[in-house]
Amino acid sequence: MTQTAPGLLISAPSSGTGKTTVMLGLLRALADEGLTVQPFKSGPDYIDPAFHHAAARREAFNIDTWAMHEGLIGGISERADGADIIVAEGSMGLFDGVATRGESGFGSSAETALHMGWPVVLVIDVGGQAQSAAATALGFKTYNPDLPFAGVILNRCASPRHERLARLGMDKAGIDVLGVLPRRGDLTLPERHLGLIQAVEHPDLETAISGYASFLRENVDLAAIKAAARSGPARTGTLPPPPAQRIALARDAAFSFTYPHLLTGWREAGAEILPFSPLADEAPDPTADLVWLPGGYPELHAGRLAAAETYLAGLRKHAETRPVHGECGGYMALGQALIDKDGSRHQMAGLLGLVTSYDKRKFHLGYRQATLNAPMPGFGAGARLRGHEFHYSTILDEPDAPLAQVGDADGNPVPETGSVRGNVTGTFFHLIAEAIA
CATH class of the missing domain: 3.40.50.880 (Class I glutamine amidotransferase (GATase) domain)
Incomplete structure (x- = not known):
């Protein structure tokens, strides 16, 4: 079995921009269209995969280019067998990684996207700025010219005028706007000191995910999202053996x-x-x-x-x-x-x-x-x-x-x-x- 489904990676300039909310809403919105959606998480996050599983109704897996050898990444890639589309969520900011080997960004979400062949959708919080958000997006698009860049989703947009100004900047920078999310204070997940609470602890996770999906359907171009997805190289491998019977x-x-x-x-x-x-x-x-x-x-x-x-x-x-x-x-x-x-x-x-x-x-x-x-x-x-x-x-x-x-x-x-x-x-x-x- 090989990974053949087209995929993309949802990332952001930094933590706290709303990418997890976008990810959950997108997973459920695509699944509600009848697609089989395979979720992945870039990096070592312990908590997000359980939320992804709930949203996509399919087991989610981590892909970690620092910690995992190629055979394991191949074995995990095979989990996408039978999926119509892959949606992965990044960790931290797009280029944030470790400095092992003297390189910047080793183990980053950008490295995962490059390794797997997934274009990046960048979620940008435009609160407190308008055209200036385009400078941020342009910097991320051009920082590594080899990284496929699908476009941006503008989050926490305050008004139609705010949206027009932000779109003007993106148009000037030649960056596709795949969605604009109005500011809503209720679109947050409960947190504690390790980040999000666990999925099993959420008081009404299904209602929350359904609400995110409705919000995404109303404000994101799902057809453009699906069209932006690309298939990466085929991989095979194995998962770790058990430590006991x-x-x-x-x-x-x-x-x-x-x-x-x-x-x-x-x-x-x-x-x-x-x-x-x-x-x-x-x-x-x-x-x-x-x-x-x-x-x-x-x-x-x-x-x-x-x-x-x-x-x-x-x-x-x-x-x-x-x-x-x-x-x-x-x-x-x-x-x-x-x-x-x-x-x-x-x-x-x-x-x-x-x-x-x-x-x-x-x-x-x-x-x-x-x-x-x-x-x-x-x-x-x-x-x-x-x-x-x-x-x-x-x-x-x-x-x-x-x-x-x-x-x-x-x-x-x-x-x-x-x-x-x-x-x-x-x-x-x-x-x-x-x-x-």
């Missing part, structure tokens, strides 16, 4: 951040995913070969997790003889204690000595590359992994042996090395892929 996966509002390409790869290779909810005081399946605690928001539910005796007893029993692994929030939940933002200390599973605090907040963000000192589920000692870290917790104590040597995207060491004790391992980074030389 029977995997008990924590799955609820406290533990929800797992990359879709991992779970899909595990299932397609024949692994059994056995979901359980620590918040509902459910123990992991006693027949599981592995317990995996993903990231999420355990700090918002620390009291309930500390009181979930059935969950904790089952987790500790499993760890006596079989592996347990936690990522970020899951890692914190495996530790000795978690201190919430109010300063209250909550006892966690105690399978690792880690103590973390949200009372003493510290921002951790960025790609991570790791070389394992000891095995973790699915990988032997010496394996080189790539992932991403994003949280606000501070380590107060981490007495166990370090699981890995961990660095940022440029190879600079970071102190969040993860831990290993017996059958239990944990990392602050969310695994994306094994690094392939």
Whole structure:
């Protein structure tokens, strides 16, 4: 199978311009026309793919040109098999990436668009400007002449006069205007410290997405959007194999951040995913070969997790003889204690000595590359992994042996090395892929 559907990438000059709202409305509007729409997310975002899935009614996947090798990108590209159109959402600003290899923009949304052959639709917030927005658009269009540029959607336009002035500037710059969205204060998604709230937490996500779709249909030229999409080069590849045959996966509002390409790869290779909810005081399946605690928001539910005796007893029993692994929030939940933002200390599973605090907040963000000192589920000692870290917790104590040597995207060491004790391992980074030389 190969990627043959035409695609495009929705991006912006910066975060906060409304591109996610545009993305969700566009996905649903195209799906409502009867098209099979394949959503992708450029970069390491944990949250947006679940919103994309809800809007397109089709599983969304990340494509990450920094963290993923070509074989994995090919395997993910094959997820578009049978789609009529691909719509991808960028991360941050279009050209924002890391400086690895001494280059600007490595791992950026622009690099994803170039790699996949997708023209860019730039969402520009024209609030507080008119013709000047064209200078911004022209700069983005010409910054990399090799990047296909489809046009712009003007967001938060205040009036018909404002629209006329903004269009005059775009006409002078030779930039196609694919839509103009009037300013509306209700077209926002709820947020918290990691960005958007999780899709499962939205009070009425279906109504919100339907509203975005109606708004896009009224104000965007969908025919022009579809005509702008282009097919990229055909790719094939494989998804990551499972770390075990029977995997008990924590799955609820406290533990929800797992990359879709991992779970899909595990299932397609024949692994059994056995979901359980620590918040509902459910123990992991006693027949599981592995317990995996993903990231999420355990700090918002620390009291309930500390009181979930059935969950904790089952987790500790499993760890006596079989592996347990936690990522970020899951890692914190495996530790000795978690201190919430109010300063209250909550006892966690105690399978690792880690103590973390949200009372003493510290921002951790960025790609991570790791070389394992000891095995973790699915990988032997010496394996080189790539992932991403994003949280606000501070380590107060981490007495166990370090699981890995961990660095940022440029190879600079970071102190969040993860831990290993017996059958239990944990990392602050969310695994994306094994690094392939």
